[in-house]
Each structure stands twice: as structure tokens, then as C-alpha cells.
Amino acid sequence: MRKTINYYLQCRVLLRLMGGPDKACVHRFLVPSAAGQYAFNWNFYPANSTMLVNILIICLGFAGLIWGADKFVFGASAFARNMGIPPLVIGLTIVAFGTSAPEIFSSAASALAGEPELAIGNAIGSNIFNLGVALGVALVIKPITPPKSLARKELPALILVSVICGLLMFNRYIGPIDALLLIAVVTFFIWKLFRGHRSGEVEAIEEEEIPDNVSTGKALGFLLLGLALLIISAEYLVDASIEIAAILGVTSGIIGLTLVALGTSLPELAATVTCALRGHHELAVGNIIGSNILNILVVLPFPGLLAAGYFDSSLLTRDYVAMMVLTALLVALCYPAIRARRQLGRLSGLAFIMLYLAWFGIMYYQIH
DSSP states (O other), X not given: OHHHHHHHHHHHHHHHHHTSXXXXXXXXXXXXXXXXXEEEOTTTXXXXXXXXXXXXXXXXXXXXXXXXXXXXXXXXXXXXXXXXOXXXXXXXXXXXXXXXXXXXXXXXXXHHTTOHHHHHHHHHHHHHHIIIIIIHHHHHHSOBOOOTHIIIIIHHHHHHHHHHHHHHHTTSEEOHHHHHHHHHHXXXXXXXXXXXXXXXHHHHHHHXXXXXXXXXXXXXXXXXXXXXXXXXXXXXXXXXXXXXXXXXXXXXXXXXXXXXXXXXXXXXXXXXXXHHHTTOHHHHHHXXXXXXXXXXXXXXXXXXXXXXXXXXXXXXXXXXXXXXXXXXXXXXXXXXXXXXXXXXXXXXXXXXXXXXXXXXXXXXXXXX
């Protein structure tokens, strides 16, 4: 069905480009195939038209992923609550992982399509975008005061997870053992959260994110609708991304690092800027750090489990290094600011943005 819809859209675009659906015009770019049907005449087929179609599919895929993730979290949270599961458990599992659902499902679809580099590029590229653009833009719009809890919990966890990621990527191979190790780490983190988050304040915050007074049938409907949207949108997004990579003559990892990472990270950008404008400084920074940790621990295991293999060295020497440089900048800025009780201002935001642009420029130069 996916190929049929894509074929139909391409036909419509080509008909528009050729000036109308007359048969003489159609036969200029369609030729009879062996099966008695028509196939594209690739010698005539304009490359720009398929690019436009795939970009349209990718945009629709992003919209489906984001909207589907929202409905999935809503339905799953309400259904779990109706089943008697405590709000704390729901908040630390469904709500927490639901925010990274676009990255998770696009990574799974990439691995199933035999494109592990697209999945790895999505995870690393999303982390680079979160720090370089989402946090950078938020700081430029409004300075943020990093909370003390970052120094004790979130930042050490981010450093540990980032180092583990580098050690696993060092041999340029992601396999089942690497994936299981990452799953073990995220399981340990969840266990620590269950033990550490026992205060009424934390549980009250989490309860606000869980829908109330929703029937079980309605909750299950939203859950299935969101899940279907996530699966279908991820599949279309990955297929269109692979086609764009082929047209541009670049690896799927490049598309994952840029286009896919940008689209799947738009919710983090919106959430971080909104939290900064409303003065929720802890949520603004914590959202970025939490998303980056989950991208490594939850998104990266998919290529290891479903499409184990070697990946391009640039994902390690260029992109992982860029992620670590941005992470190091975050650590270097946050710890002194926490000790001195001062804000991270617009200059800090510009530093993140400039590093992101520098990384993007280096990548552009290398592929051209």
C-alpha cells in the first residue's frame, strides 16, 4: 500500500509538471513493463519531482509521529490508570518514554529496513540538535538558571551514558551485546528512579501529566490510534529518507543526522523554549538532558538488535565527537553557574548554536 500511494503521488506530480493528464504526455515518462503494467521512464523522470514528493512524505511522517506520540501517551497513560497502575509508575515509564517515541519508532523502522546508519544517525543527530539548537535557541530567547539537582543527578548520568556510548561505538560496530548492555543501563536507571522519586511533590507533578476521567474504551482507542500512526508514519518517513539519500548520493546516516533528527527533535525544541519562557528552568534543561539520555539508551539498541553491523567511521570521529563537545560545553557552563547561582545567558546560547553550525559546516564540506 505504501508503494502504491507513493507511486500515485509521483504520477500526480509528474502530470502537473507535464502540463496535464493527456495520454501522449503520460507516455513520455511511462513505459510498458514486462508485467503488462506501466513503469517510470527514468531517463525522462525529473529528479526534482521525486525529491519534492519525498519531502512531502517526510513532512507528513513527522506530523504523524508527533501527533501519534501524543495520542499514544494519552491513551496508554489513561488505560494504565484505569487498570490501577500507580501514577508514579506511569510517569516514569509511559510518559517518560513517550516523549522519545518519534525517535524510537523511526529508529526501529530504520533498523527493520536494513539501514542501521539511519537509526544511529537519528540518535546522535537528535542529541546534537537538542544541545546545539533547542537549548541554544532557548537560552538566546531567555536566560536559564540551572537548578542544583542537575549537578547531583542529571549531568553525571548524561556524562556516564555518553561515555558508555563512545566505548560501544569505538569499534564501529553495533551488535546485540551492545544493545543488551544499553538496555541493562536504562533498566538500572528506571530502578534508581523508582527508589529515589518517593516524595509527594514529584508524584504530584507526574499525576498532572496523566489524564483523568477517561473511559477504558476511549483510552484503548487513543492508544491503538497513536500506535498505528507511529508505526505507519515511521515506515513512510524511513522509506522517503532512504530515497532522498539515494538521490543526493549521500549515506542514510547523513539524512538521519540532519533531516530525520531535526524532525523528530521538534517536540524537544518546542518544549524547551516553552519551559524557558514560563520560567520552568529545571524542566527546560532537564528536558534536553533526559531526551539525550533516552536517545542513547533506548534508540541506539534497535540497530544492534535488528540490524547489527558496522557503520561509517564519520559517525564516530565527526558526529559522536560533536555530541561530546556540546555535552562538555553544557557541563563546563552548568557547574560554575550552579555554584555561583547565576544564569546561563544569551552568549552561552550563541556558543551552542555556533558549535552546531560548525559541525554542520564540517559535515557539508566532507560530503561535497
